[in-house]
Amino acid sequence: MKKIVQGWYILFLLIPILLVVFCSFLTKGSPIDFSFSLEGYKRTLHYGFPFLRSLGYATVVSFLCLLIGFPTAVVIVSSKKWRAMLLFLVILPFWTNFLVRIYGWKIILRQLDLLGTPWAVIIGLTYIYLPFMILPLYSSLERFDSRIYFAARDLGASGLQSIIKVVLPCISPGVRVGLLFVFILTFGDFVVNDLLGGAKNAMIGSSIRDAYLLSRNWPLGASLTVVSTLLLLCVFWIGRKWRSSGT
Amino acid sequence: MAKLWYIKLIGYFALLFLYLPIAVVIVMSFNSGRREWEGFSLIWYQRLASNTMLADALINSLKVGLISTVFSTILGVIVAYYLIRTRVSKFFKMLVSLPLYIPDIVLGLSSLSLFVLISFPLSIWSITLAHITFCSAFVALVVSSKLALLDKKVELAAKDLGATDRQTIIGVVLPQLKGAIIAAALLSFTLSFDDYVVASFTGGPGSTTLPVRIYSLVKFGVTPEINALSTILFIAAISIALIVARVDSKAFTR
Amino acid sequence: MLKIEGINKRFGSNEACKGINLEVRKGECFYLLGPSGCGKSTLLSMIAGHLSPDSGDIILEGHSLLNMPPNKRPIHTIFQSYALFPHLTVFENVAFSLRIKGVVDLEERVLKKLDLVSLLEFKDRYPEELSGGQQQRVAIARAIIDEPSLLLLDEPFGALDTKLRKEMQLELKALQRSLGMTFICVTHDQEEALSLADRLAVMNSGSIEQLGTPENVYDSPATRFVASFIGESNILDGKVEGDKILLSNSISVPITKKFQSGEIRGVVIRPEWFELNDGVSVFSLTGEVISRLFQGASILYLIKTELGKIKVLVPVDDDLSPRQIGDSVVVRCTSGSFEVV
Numbered sequence: 037m038k039k040i041v042q043g044w045y046i047l048f049l050l051i052p053i054l055l056v057v058f059c060s061f062l063t064k065g066s067p068i069d070f071s072f073s074l075e076g077y078k079r080t081l082h083y084g085f086p087f088l089r090s091l092g093y094a095t096v097v098s099f100l101c102l103l104i105g106f107p108t109a110v111v112i113v114s115s116k117k118w119r120a121m122l123l124f125l126v127i128l129p130f131w132t133n134f135l136v137r138i139y140g141w142k143i144i145l146r147q148l149d150l151l152g153t154p155w156a157v158i159i160g161l162t163y164i165y166l167p168f169m170i171l172p173l174y175s176s177l178e179r180f181d182s183r184i185y186f187a188a189r190d191l192g193a194s195g196l197q198s199i200i201k202v203v204l205p206c207i208s209p210g211v212r213v214g215l216l217f218v219f220i221l222t223f224g225d226f227v228v229n230d231l232l233g234g235a236k237n238a239m240i241g242s243s244i245r246d247a248y249l250l251s252r253n254w255p256l257g258a259s260l261t262v263v264s265t266l267l268l269l270c271v272f273w274i275g276r277k278w279r280s281s282g283t
Numbered sequence: 284m285a286k287l288w289y290i291k292l293i294g295y296f297a298l299l300f301l302y303l304p305i306a307v308v309i310v311m312s313f314n315s316g317r318r319e320w321e322g323f324s325l326i327w328y329q330r331l332a333s334n335t336m337l338a339d340a341l342i343n344s345l346k347v348g349l350i351s352t353v354f355s356t357i358l359g360v361i362v363a364y365y366l367i368r369t370r371v372s373k374f375f376k377m378l379v380s381l382p383l384y385i386p387d388i389v390l391g392l393s394s395l396s397l398f399v400l401i402s403f404p405l406s407i408w409s410i411t412l413a414h415i416t417f418c419s420a421f422v423a424l425v426v427s428s429k430l431a432l433l434d435k436k437v438e439l440a441a442k443d444l445g446a447t448d449r450q451t452i453i454g455v456v457l458p459q460l461k462g463a464i465i466a467a468a469l470l471s472f473t474l475s476f477d478d479y480v481v482a483s484f485t486g487g488p489g490s491t492t493l494p495v496r497i498y499s500l501v502k503f504g505v506t507p508e509i510n511a512l513s514t515i516l517f518i519a520a521i522s523i524a525l526i527v528a529r530v531d532s533k534a535f536t537r
Numbered sequence: 538m539l540k541i542e543g544i545n546k547r548f549g550s551n552e553a554c555k556g557i558n559l560e561v562r563k564g565e566c567f568y569l570l571g572p573s574g575c576g577k578s579t580l581l582s583m584i585a586g587h588l589s590p591d592s593g594d595i596i597l598e599g600h601s602l603l604n605m606p607p608n609k610r611p612i613h614t615i616f617q618s619y620a621l622f623p624h625l626t627v628f629e630n631v632a633f634s635l636r637i638k639g640v641v642d643l644e645e646r647v648l649k650k651l652d653l654v655s656l657l658e659f660k661d662r663y664p665e666e667l668s669g670g671q672q673q674r675v676a677i678a679r680a681i682i683d684e685p686s687l688l689l690l691d692e693p694f695g696a697l698d699t700k701l702r703k704e705m706q707l708e709l710k711a712l713q714r715s716l717g718m719t720f721i722c723v724t725h726d727q728e729e730a731l732s733l734a735d736r737l738a739v740m741n742s743g744s745i746e747q748l749g750t751p752e753n754v755y756d757s758p759a760t761r762f763v764a765s766f767i768g769e770s771n772i773l774d775g776k777v778e779g780d781k782i783l784l785s786n787s788i789s790v791p792i793t794k795k796f797q798s799g800e801i802r803g804v805v806i807r808p809e810w811f812e813l814n815d816g817v818s819v820f821s822l823t824g825e826v827i828s829r830l831f832q833g834a835s836i837l838y839l840i841k842t843e844l845g846k847i848k849v850l851v852p853v854d855d856d857l858s859p860r861q862i863g864d865s866v867v868v869r870c871t872s873g874s875f876e877v878v
């Protein structure tokens with residue numbers, strides 16, 4: 037029985053992923069031509085802008101989420117009575133269809149004349165992935181002994197200084213998890229980009245989707261995916277190095 | 284942190300911020316006009332009821348959702364049992380947790396690659412298969428965390444009193460997991476019903492699911508019936524979330 | 538009824554059981570007593586079938602249990618945490634083994650057993666609603682309902698508080714007697730073992746140090762470990778000389794066991810075999826009281842003497858003027874025979 041279960045995941049998960057890597061080295065066809073070629077990777081080199089845009093958006097959104105998410109986590113932790121209720125409120129939007137929530141932003145942004153600009157994308161992404169920052173932060177804050185903060189104040193630091201020098205370092209596991217989550221999710225996004233940003237602000241996710249579903253250029257799509265994954269792994273690796281040098 | 288009122292203020296605003304677009308959509312669904320507020324009306328709800336395209340998409344989503352929930356729950360529970368109560372290889376552990384780390388776009392395009400290469404038609408079934416694969420990972424996650432908390436001695440007692448392994452699993456383990464399994468099934472259904480990315484890659488003509496249909500409507504901003512639909516979906520979502528919250532807390536007390 | 542022959546079990550580099558041999562008689566309340574890590578629970582698990590021995594045999598009423606899985610053995614275990622089924626009522630918990638067997642008319646039998654343990658009114662409650670003592674009774678009823686040949690109890694009173702413990706111990710012993718069932722219990726509480734066991738085995742580091750009745754083990758400890766583990770004792774070392782042991786230049790004590798002359802051995806003297814008043818003695822010492830513990834019906838003194846610190850237990854009635862710390866006393870040993878370890 038175990039083998040059957042394992043077999044399912046090998047067939048529907050592992051093999052498809054290996055196929056993608058395989059496809060990245062083939063030629064465009066209908067949909068694929070089984071002849072070796074580096075066409076896909078060569079075309080990928082033209083995609084510098086979408087990659088940079090994705091990295092840029094991911095970085096900005098990650099830090100915005102930290103900036104907004106931290107106070108929110110503080111609010112939740114501060115009240116013992118309402119904690120569960122507040123957590124529920126943070127998680128509830130998850131249960132609603134995210135397209136619907138983006139649509140709400142479309143209405144708002146249209147009124148504010150921000151639709152189609154990079155700001156629209158940033159606002160949208162920050163909104164959608166904020167809970168992914170709030171929850172790990174809350175988790176770390178819950179275990180944080182607030183007396184350490186008061187000790188710092190006592191020794192002369194201002195509120196803001198105490199937070200930056202004392203609180204954040206103590207909850208750094210939560211901060212790291214949150215940043216990583218948001219970064220990776222934002223990097224791979226294409227829906228928010230598509231609906232709020234438009235073609236001018238295309239991220240790599242949109243490029244990949246277009247390659248697969250619009251231009252039907254699978255080798256291109258596959259190589260873009262492979263390169264994106266490698267990029268993300270680099271970010272992940274840098275994040276780990278930061279962890280071991282930081283503490 | 285009582286003194287830092289401005290920190291907390293940002294926090295409170297952020298919580299409101301989370302519901303801003305939802306509130307906008309709900310309000311607009313009762314707007315008789317398209318852009319500017321023109322008065323209260325239920326016209327869009329009426330139009331919604333007669334929109335066949337949306338009705339078809341809804342039916343597709345429900346079909347996919349129900350079938351994938353049934354199978355991913357079964358698969359997920361089996362995986363959870365293997366993970367916690369038996370010894371499994373590192374390979375197996377990595378394999379079943381992959382869907383949790385892989386971005387849905389990769390799940391979508393890799394599944395598409397598989398189906399096309401083996402000439403499997405893109406239909407409700409291709410979407411369902413892809414959904415079962417990733418939803419089951421989440422079911423396994425939820426159920427295995429509860430399973431890990433169960434007292435092993437209880438299962439030992441059952442065997443001691445004469446039960447076979449099968450009788451123990453059915454009569455003692457599964458009943459104790461009831462709450463977690465229900466919560467996991469609801470989670471699985473929500474993940475499947477709400478999924479846009481994987482469905483857009485693995486679906487074909489005639490098997491458009493609701494999120495895919497909503498996507499094109501949102502992108503081209505054509506009809507405000509979307510607002511009415513969204514409001515209904517939002518209410519449904521709150522209801523499911525409330526059910527899960529109740530079931531889950533009960534699962535904790537037992 | 539149960540024979541254990543040459544059982545060995547090792548976990549990695551840890552030898553949990555080394556060459557265990559013992560026999561349990563039918564209808565007996567047998568105890569495995571020892572400190573944590575001595576192998577008693579491991580042995581119990583092997584009897585139950587949850588673990589397999591590396592070598593040796595376990596024979597129940599003539600049949601080897603070695604290849605029988607736990608659910609086929611006519612043996613039931615009561616776990617320290619009781620392990621009741623949380624999703625079943627008390628009634629269903631007790632009925633479990635009968636339902637597994639496919640018994641249909643079980644209601645009467647279950648109700649009778651519930652009545653036996655005085656839990657009839659709780660039959661529709663769930664385990665989480667019951668107190669520790671009540672949960673234990675459910676566990677017992679559940680285990681005896683299909684009349685197993687042998688009942689194994691792992692630290693049965695560990696989870697109860699002291700007062701409740703004594704009550705449940707008396708109840709359990711009475712139940713065992715009235716059912717005529719064979720019990721094997723595991724504990725680290727030597728008081729419990731001494732008061733409830735018909736026979737017991739004292740274990741240490743995987744081996745049995747002594748096997749016998751509580752009186753045997755208390756009065757005639759076979760090894761130094763048993764002497765110090767069971768009850769309070771003083772172990773006075775001295776040199777063997779023929780049929781005597783010299784505790785000091787002036788004090789010697791007759792012994793019955795044969796040892797090599799010149800060996801250093803310990804003489805076991807229980808605190809209650811010393812007295813602090815005048816009278817006849819085998820030997821006596823002078824000393825100073827350095828500590829005293831009031832224990833209700835008796836006082837435990839710690840006395841510094843030339844032979845070292847000696848524990849002396851004196852019943853309150855006997856001691857007409859209780860000694861204080863710093864008093865000089867004369868300690869007399871009144872025992873006739875001495876165990877040597």
